Amino acid sequence: MTTEEPRSGLPIEFLRTVAAEAGPESPPVRMAVERARELPAGHSRDDLLLALLRGALSDSAPEWLLKEAVESDLGKETRSYPGPSMSLAAVALAHPECSDIMRKEALRRCSVPQLGSLGHSRCGEALAQAIVAELESRVPHVRTMTPELLEEPSAPQLILREVDLHDTVFTTVLGLLPTHPPLAIEDETDGDDILTRIKEHSDARKAWEAMWEHIVTLHSSRHRQMFEWAPDASTKQAIRDHLLGTVPWDVKPSLLEEAANDHLAKFTVSELITRLCLMLRDGVPPDEARSRLTRELGTLEPPRRQHVEEILDIPKDQLKYVLRTAVSWVESAAAGPWRYLLDPSQATRYGEPRTWLASEELLVRLGQRFAETAVKALRLWEPDPEPGNPGPRQLQWVHAILLHLPHLTDEVREKSRAVVRHVRPRTRSRWDYADFRTQQDDKRLVELRTAIERILADPSTASRESALGDPKQVTVRNLANAPDEALRDYLARHTDDDLVEKALLSFAWRSYRSGLSFSDVLARHSTPETALLQITMDLRRRLGGGPNLRETWTRDVLALPNCTPELVRALPAWSALTVGGTRHGTAHTTVASTVLTALGNDDDAWSRFATSPASYSGPTAWLRLGDVLKAAAQGEEWPKPPTAK
Numbered sequence: 001m002t003t004e005e006p007r008s009g010l011p012i013e014f015l016r017t018v019a020a021e022a023g024p025e026s027p028p029v030r031m032a033v034e035r036a037r038e039l040p041a042g043h044s045r046d047d048l049l050l051a052l053l054r055g056a057l058s059d060s061a062p063e064w065l066l067k068e069a070v071e072s073d074l075g076k077e078t079r080s081y082p083g084p085s086m087s088l089a090a091v092a093l094a095h096p097e098c099s100d101i102m103r104k105e106a107l108r109r110c111s112v113p114q115l116g117s118l119g120h121s122r123c124g125e126a127l128a129q130a131i132v133a134e135l136e137s138r139v140p141h142v143r144t145m146t147p148e149l150l151e152e153p154s155a156p157q158l159i160l161r162e163v164d165l166h167d168t169v170f171t172t173v174l175g176l177l178p179t180h181p182p183l184a185i186e187d188e189t190d191g192d193d194i195l196t197r198i199k200e201h202s203d204a205r206k207a208w209e210a211m212w213e214h215i216v217t218l219h220s221s222r223h224r225q226m227f228e229w230a231p232d233a234s235t236k237q238a239i240r241d242h243l244l245g246t247v248p249w250d251v252k253p254s255l256l257e258e259a260a261n262d263h264l265a266k267f268t269v270s271e272l273i274t275r276l277c278l279m280l281r282d283g284v285p286p287d288e289a290r291s292r293l294t295r296e297l298g299t300l301e302p303p304r305r306q307h308v309e310e311i312l313d314i315p316k317d318q319l320k321y322v323l324r325t326a327v328s329w330v331e332s333a334a335a336g337p338w339r340y341l342l343d344p345s346q347a348t349r350y351g352e353p354r355t356w357l358a359s360e361e362l363l364v365r366l367g368q369r370f371a372e373t374a375v376k377a378l379r380l381w382e383p384d385p386e387p388g389n390p391g392p393r394q395l396q397w398v399h400a401i402l403l404h405l406p407h408l409t410d411e412v413r414e415k416s417r418a419v420v421r422h423v424r425p426r427t428r429s430r431w432d433y434a435d436f437r438t439q440q441d442d443k444r445l446v447e448l449r450t451a452i453e454r455i456l457a458d459p460s461t462a463s464r465e466s467a468l469g470d471p472k473q474v475t476v477r478n479l480a481n482a483p484d485e486a487l488r489d490y491l492a493r494h495t496d497d498d499l500v501e502k503a504l505l506s507f508a509w510r511s512y513r514s515g516l517s518f519s520d521v522l523a524r525h526s527t528p529e530t531a532l533l534q535i536t537m538d539l540r541r542r543l544g545g546g547p548n549l550r551e552t553w554t555r556d557v558l559a560l561p562n563c564t565p566e567l568v569r570a571l572p573a574w575s576a577l578t579v580g581g582t583r584h585g586t587a588h589t590t591v592a593s594t595v596l597t598a599l600g601n602d603d604d605a606w607s608r609f610a611t612s613p614a615s616y617s618g619p620t621a622w623l624r625l626g627d628v629l630k631a632a633a634q635g636e637e638w639p640k641p642p643t644a645k
Helices: 012-021 027-038 043-054 063-074 087-093 100-109 112-118 125-138 155-159 167-176 191-218 220-229 233-245 253-265 267-281 286-292 294-298 302-313 316-321 325-335 360-380 393-404 410-422 436-457 476-481 484-493 497-509 518-522 528-537 547-558 565-570 573-578 589-599 603-610 625-634
Strands: none
Touching (some): 012 027, 043 063, 043 087, 063 100, 087 112, 112 125, 125 155, 167 220, 220 253, 253 267, 253 360, 267 316, 267 325, 286 294, 325 393, 410 436, 497 518, 497 547, 547 573, 565 625, 573 589, 573 625, 589 625
């Protein structure tokens, strides 16, 4: 692996951190400015300039530094992925001493993705307004969505690839997005043209929905804002359906419940259409059918009421095409927007379950509401004389009813059995061809039939047990490989301090656990502070291994809310100086504070500290920060690394 500078001397990561913490005239800041002048163009120099502008030089900065910062970012190649590539220019352009002329000229030279990078939430109102003015000058007219705009996105689409946009920028860009494609068919259009236009409209609508899927997924902190901003019914529906069916785990509980209730309310129209069709099919005169539904029709808004009443003019032989409107609605909802809400176990990432903002109680409540709505469709269900190809979506909604309805009535049981009897997998001969997707659908359909039949017969629950063996014999690696549930259960059943210490060390081998944290395990120790300090002092003997293990242990320790200076001084010096900060590649502020306190404004001490033998790897990588600081401050010989045994 190549780097811009050797891993020796005073780490550049530490200089960046000190530049943000120390005073503008302190020795380490003077060192940082001098290093910035000497470093060649590259990431190390840019990061150091950024730390200076955000920290010691945030109020007043040399003109050369502001110009270098802007030019450095404007000269970079435009990236195809979002990220903080313009962080340096953004800080410089928002700096109190940056002139309006410099800001306007810089924005004019920016590409659209660069404008998006500059328009982050911390850019300040002045820079945000300047970005909006530049963007509006480039997008004088709002376009209608087409499939081509997915391949070659418009400027607003490119801007919204950035996650953390300033509110002024975000609101403006929403209003500049491509609009919902209309379906325009003239009366004199012939049949072929009609089919072509319908196909084009369908493709454009899919592209429009894909655009909103990307936006809703990326801007999870803006869900409420987008849902309330939606200027028309089509936009609101697209946003709502993606909130429910694409990223429901990232939606705040109150909004998730509101969106779910809004969606369920739309079932009323589908239910009325089916009921009206059944009356007309069974010979009820149109006027009488309307009279029977007067109360329900009166609760609808005029456009929706008109949509329902249009059924009265449909020829009787055409009613069969809309008889299943209610059932089709719940089928689509269960297989689409509600699929994760009804079965949260499907929501996984890299095989691991998603962490939901909504509580389990809310998901249970929403599942029950869907089931209560779907029962209304179940009552209206009739065998389809032309069933076509059976698929899992024809049973998913029935399965959801049986899982989420608190009490199964005889009517629900009997209707569910009728649906299962009707929806059967097709019998295939060995000569029948079925592609992979069809085979998967057939398999899923069989699984759903079996699950429904078992629920109707006798609901059951399952439990599992796990064991890790004798706590005296279990190793750190054994604990690192254990699932969260198994480790939590193991620690609960064996209250042993030695086991807790092994479990703490296991986090160095497996840092991420969704259900168990480093602090949770530490709290199980009878003397947590003493144990943690002793483990850290003996880390080479207790842990050993390469740089990644030291770095992970250091991050876990520095992340603790009560990390004391004494504990910081016990950490490996190089790891403490280079990991654990709020931004990648920076030192932790507690580490910086500890070093600043130890060395003060002593130039000689800082010079000695910059030449310490602490390193990224090898025996000197285990040198403790406190030992190195003491030698630097007192001018003593450098300490020897702690022994491995």
